[in-house]
Amino acid sequence: MVIPFIRNHHYNFIKRQADILLQALRTVADRKVVESVRSGTEAKIIEMFPDITDDQKQLLGAISALESTTDFHKYLGSLEPYLAKFPRVTKDQIQKLFPKNKKLKIPDLLSIDYRYATYLNWIDIASNKLFIVYHLNGQFVGIEGRYTPTNKKSYCFLCNRYEELALFSAVSKKRSANSSPDYYKAFGNYLCLNGHECNKNMTDVEALEKFIHTVLG
Known part of the structure; x- marks a missing residue:
């Protein structure tokens, strides 16, 4: 019985380690060095x-x-049956994550290959907003924020790869008891302009989960 246990970011990490090992096999003549890379990759x-x-x-x-x-x-192909899909989410569940957005435009959920998704994201061009949905501690969470393309390349704070970026700025839902009604605090970070590419690059979820906790409290 096949029990999926490899999440998308795990699979991406494995592919990256496989590339490193394959490069060593092609370019390194010293067998001791190659064997060291082999054992290190596995570990x-x-x-x-x-x-x-x-x-x-x-x-x-x-x-x-x-x-x-x-x-x-063949090795990477043998792992695909063990990929743990991003949990299926419905339009109603997404709408509940963003209750203030009555006319929320939700992407075609049937077109998503959930095996290769660490998080879901889409852009509402009309409002210039980016929406992110993630599965954290057994439940779906959602954050939204302003989305501004930069027309520049640098390192994405989520996947840490050199890509075309956009500035994502989300307002924190945390506020002190004595704060004024109009108080707000926004947190911004640069992430991949293309969310699909970002998911392909993700090898760790620490930065994403930290950002979510910062925004949602």
């Missing part, structure tokens, strides 16, 4: 799964024995 991948079973460890650890480009393609 880094296994470390992502603290509750891993023996069968899962064997599945992932097979990377240390790969030799050719074909081997790596």
